[in-house]
Amino acid sequence: MEKDKFSLKEGNTPLVKAIKIPFYLNNNIELYFKREDKNPNGTWIDRYVNKKIESIMLKNSEGILAYGHSREFITSLASYTARLGVNLYLFVSKKEYENYNFSMFLVFDLKIIVVDGEKKDIINHLKKIESIYPLNYVEYYEDNDVIENLMFEVENEIEKVDYVFMNIDKNNTIYYNILYDYFNKKNIKFIGVTLDENISKEKKITLIENYEVEIAYQSLLKNEGIIATKEIAICFAGVDNYDKTMGFEENSNVLQILKKDNTQTLKKIYNSMRIDLNISTIDIGYDNFLEILKLKKIEV
Secondary structure (H helix, E strand, C coil), X not given: CCCEEEECCCCCCCCCXXXXXXXXXXXXXXXXXXXXXXXXXXXXXXXXXXXXXXXXXXXXXXCEEEECCCHHHHHHHHHHHHHHCCCEEEEEEHHHHXXXXXXXXXXXXXXXXXXXXXXXXXXXXXXXXXXXXXXEECCCCCHHHHHHHHXXXXXXXXXXXXXXXXXXXXXXXXXXXXXXXXXXHCCCEEEEEECCHHHHHHHCCEXXXXXXXXXXXXXXXXXXXXXXXXXXXXXXXXXXXXXXXXXXXXXXXXXXXXXXXXXXXXXXXXXXXXXXXXXXXXXXXXXXXXXXXXXXXXXX
16 A cells, blocks of 8 residues: 655644654554754744634633644644644534545544535534534634734834835735735835736736846835845745746855845845845745745944
C-alpha cells in the first residue's frame, strides 16, 4: 500500500517537539514534524486561532465546536486545543467526510462528527448547540476577521508608517479595498502594485514587470516625493527564489526584502549603504498571501 505522506506545516504544531526523521502511524501514514528553528510563533492563522481559543477559555468553556473549512485551519485548532487539553468537536458533511483526508488528525484527540446537510445548515446547527450547551463555536476567519487579526499585531507600529506598499495577486484582491479604507482612515498612503495585467486594469493598480521592479519602485517613490537611489529596490520575492523571479543577482547592490525575520541583515544594510529610508517587513501573510512593506524616514 502506498503511504499517505503528510508534512505538518511550520507553525501548525505547537504541541509536538520537532524531530528530524519521519515516523509512521498504522504503517501507512508518514508524518514529518516541523523543525524547531522554523516559525516558532506560528503562521497568522495560528495566531488567529490562538487568540480565539484564549478568549473562549476565559468563558470556562467545556469544549470547542468547529466546521471543517480548511486543512490548515483545523490543524491549528486541533494542535492548540490538544495542548490545552480542551475537547474539539469537528463537524463535517457526509460528502466532505468521504473526500477528506483525516489521517493527520490521528495525532490529536479530535472528535469527528459526520452529519447530514450542507455547510450553511451545519454551521447553523453548531450555533444552536452553542446556545444550549457550555460549548463554543470557533468560526472560520472571514474577511474582516482576517484584517482585524492581522492589524492588531502591528497596530502600535503602523502609527509610525508613512507609506504602505501591497503586492496584489489573484489570491488577495479581496482584501485590497478593506486595507485601503483601513490605511486611509489613518492618513497613510496605501499603494497597490501587481504583476497581473488583468488585476491592474480592473483595480487601477500600478502594473510592474518582473525585471523592472527596481525602476518601478523608484518611480513610485519619486512620485510620492521620496528620493531613492539606484541601489535601493524593493521587491516581494521569497527567500529561495528571489534572484530567479526578480532577475537580481545574489551579490547585487539591492535591498532585498525577505519574508522571514531578517532584522539584523537589514540593519547591516542600513549601516553599509547609509540610506535615508527605513524599509522593513510586516509579515502578516503566508505563502505570498499578503505582505505589507512599511516605509518611514529615519536619521542615519
